[in-house]
Amino acid sequence: MTATLDSIIHSLKKKNIRITPQRTAILEVLIQSKNHPTAEEVYKQIELDFPGMSVATVYNNLRLFTDLGFVKEMSYGDNASRFDFTTDLHYHAICSKCGKITDFHYPNLDDVEIAASKLTGYKIDSHRLEVYGLCPDCQETESNINKTTNS
Known part of the structure; x- marks a missing residue:
């Protein structure tokens, strides 16, 4: 907590x-x-x-x-x-354009540690997950740029 x-x-x-x-x-x-x-x-x-x-x-x-x-x-x-x-255990979505980081929670991903332990024999004590893409602001900026260049 x-x-x-x-x-x-x-x-x-x-x-x-x-x-x-x-x-x-x-x-x-x-x-x-x-x-x-x-x-x-x-x-x-x-x-x-x-x-x-x-x-x-x-x-x-x-x-x-x-x-x-x-x-x-x-x-x-x-x-x-x-x-x-x-x-607290949580994950991050990271904008590949502006670098903005947004937290998100997804409880089933906790099972990743159990699976990793079984598959590798490691005693897993933590993990982190990051996903990358365009944040809503950068999507909007990109959309506006595309609208003006296609006009």
């Missing part, structure tokens, strides 16, 4: 990790974000509130949250890691 801001703050306090306004702001951005932001995108959302803060501070805190299991880091071909606050 995905943690809440209060539960994360409680966990950080138990581990004697300081609760700074920057850490809280980074967590709030991740919680509210549905688009799996990069560290740069998180930084841009909070930089006005913390003018002395560097991008490195965001990266360091994202690394801390990832190491503690509050956030998942997702690396794709564009060399920009994206961060996902939803740590």
